[in-house]
Amino acid sequence: MVEFVKDGATGMEKVLLREPGGATAQIHLYGGHVTSWKNEKGEEMLFLSSKAIFRPPKAIRGGIPxxxxxxxxxxxxxxxxxxxxxxxxxxxxxxxxxxxxxxxxNKPYIDLVLKPADDELKIWPHNFELYQRVMLGFHGELTSIIRVRNTDNKPFTFTFALHTYLSVSDISEVRIEGLETLDFLDNLRDKERLTEQGDAITFDSEVDRIYMGTPTKIAVIDHEKKRTFVLKKEGLPDAVVWNPWEKKAKAMADFGDDEYKHMLCLEAAAVEKPITLKPGEEWKARQEISAVPSSYFSGQLDPCKVLNG
Known part of the structure; x- marks a missing residue:
């Protein structure tokens, strides 16, 4: 089911997708922004700040910008x-x-498009068409399919990311698997290039990294919720990992002081090597997120099988 509604609190137009099994997704036309993704039990999978501002020119804090x-x-x-x-x-x-x-x-989905207005052309003088299809699968998985088309008479270059905010029980009890041994740029050290040394990424302080040449599957294991997010991606070779931690969370007006404990950004991206499109060319990318019941401690799920499956 696909339904067009107005948000009662903000007056903004949004689209509701409902999969027959009960999973739902909510997409605001402002930003082409997925702001909610719930499983068949009604559990929210994405983080959205309680202080998010739904008013231009501020981007919505949370979901998938x-x-x-x-x-x-x-x-x-x-x-x-x-x-x-x-x-x-x-x-x-x-x-x-x-x-x-x-x-x-059929799978419920919506196709959205963004084309430049005069304001955009003043700061980035290129004609383009940016398309996004948001779709719910038969098992509640959330898919975003992206296309960028150059409709100008000259080439242009861009970078891209789906800034996905995942909802987690406790950031201190979360680990990311699939990025070990990879090089990353550390934004907390002026983009110094380092190599991941651990057998997984865990969190006890602020993290802001761009991992390069990443695999097509990455797993986020939430021990307390006994849930594993599996992110699958195509055309997006990099992965950004971000959590602002306490000090930076308190400095953001649209972010609750303690909300950093319950979110993790894992972002499929194309950052290290910018994409150049000639006139008439098109670039495509795809991201799929699924959530599977799991418990790393109980051995019910081997994360390596998730990554290799």
Missing amino acids: VCFPQFGGFGALEQHGFARNRMWTVDPNPPPPPPFAGTGP
Whole structure:
């Protein structure tokens, strides 16, 4: 089911997707921004700050912001680009609907598009079309399919990220597997290039890293909730890992002082090697997030099987 509604609290237009098994997703047209993803039990999988500001020009704090045409850069552009705080529209000419396996109704999905207005052209003088299909799978998995098309008469270069905020029980009890032994740029050390030494990433202080040449599958194991998030990605070779920890959380007006304990950003990205499109060319990427019941301590799930499966 696909339903178009207005948010009662903010008046903003949003889209609700409901999968027959009970999973749901909510996408605000402001930012083309996924702000909720719930499993069949109604449990929220994404973090959204209680202090999030649903008002331009501020980007919504939480969910899955779309970072384009840059991630982490500075200059005339906003740090993470302008796509996350502009109004998207429903694509009037979407691609054919996705195929589905087995019986039952089609997967619920919505196609959105962002094209530059005069304000964007003043700060980034390139004509483009940015498309996003958000889709719920038969098992409640959340998929974002991204396309960027160069509609200009000259090449342009960009970086990109899906700034996914996952909801976790306690950041101190979470580990990420799949990034061990990889090189990363440490944003807390002026982008110094280092190599991951641990057998997994765990958290006891602020983390802000860009891992490069990452695998297509990464697992986030939440011991307390006995849940593992599996992030699968295509066309997005990098992965950003971020948690602001206590000091930085208190410095953000749109972030609760203690909310850092219950969130983790794991972001599929293309940052190290910017993408260049010639006129008429198109770039595609895909991210799928699923959540499976697991308990690392009990041995019910071997994280390596999740990554290799």
